[in-house]
Amino acid sequence: MKNHYQQTRFLLGTPDLRSAPADTGAEIAFAGRSNAGKSSALNVITSQRSLARISKAPGRTREINFFSVKDNLRLVDLPGYGYAKVSKSMQKQWQQHIARYLETRQSLVGVFLLMDIRHPLKEFDQLVLRWCCAAGLQTHVLLTKADKLKRGAAKAALLQVRRQLQVLHPGSSLQLFSALTRDGTDAAREKLDDWLGITAEDLTDSAVE
C-alpha cells in the first residue's frame, strides 16, 4: 500500500492557537496520554525516524505541533497528558487548550486517540472522547503496543474497548497498532487517507511532481 505521509514535515508549534497555521484545508489530530506511544506511531505512519521527536523537544511538549502532509493537509500532535512532572494546574491549562482546539478548529476532520492496549480508557481518554462526541468529530482509536499482548489477549482487549466505545462515542472506530512490529500501519494510513480525502489520483500527481 502506498504511503502518502513520507513527505510530512514540521510546520510549527503553538501553546494556544494564536500562531496556528491558517484554519483551512483539513487536519487530523493525534491525542493520547504521555507514553501512550504517540510519537512512535507518528514516526512509523510517516516512515520518518524522528519526525515526532520535534514535539518532544523541551518547551515543545506542551505545544500543539502542526505537521504538513502536503498542501493544506496536516497532522497535529496534541500535548501528551498525564506527565507526572507537570503540575496539576499546568495539566488543567493544557486540557483547556486541547478542549478549545477540538471545539473550535474548523479544518479538524477527525481525531486519532492513542491508548496503550494494556491501559485503555483512562480518565483523560474518556474526556477526549466526550469532547469529540460533543464537537461532532469522528474518532479513530489506536490500541498501541499491541505486541505487548498475545494475539488472543489483544483481540479480547479490542472487543472490550469496542464495547465501551459504543457507549462513550458511538460511531467511533478502532484498531490494533504496534510501532514495534508495524502491525496496523496500513490500516491507520487508510483511515487518514479517507478522512483527508487523499485518493489514488493524488498519488499519481505527487509521483509526477
Ligand code: GDP
Ligand atoms: P508518547 O509519549 O506517547 O509520544 O510515547 P512514545 O512514542 O515516546 O513511547 C513511549 C514508550 O513506549 C517508549 O519507550 C517507546 O519505545 C515505547 N513504545 C511505543 N510504541 C511501542 C510499541 O508499539 N511496542 C512497544 N513494545 N513499545 C512501544
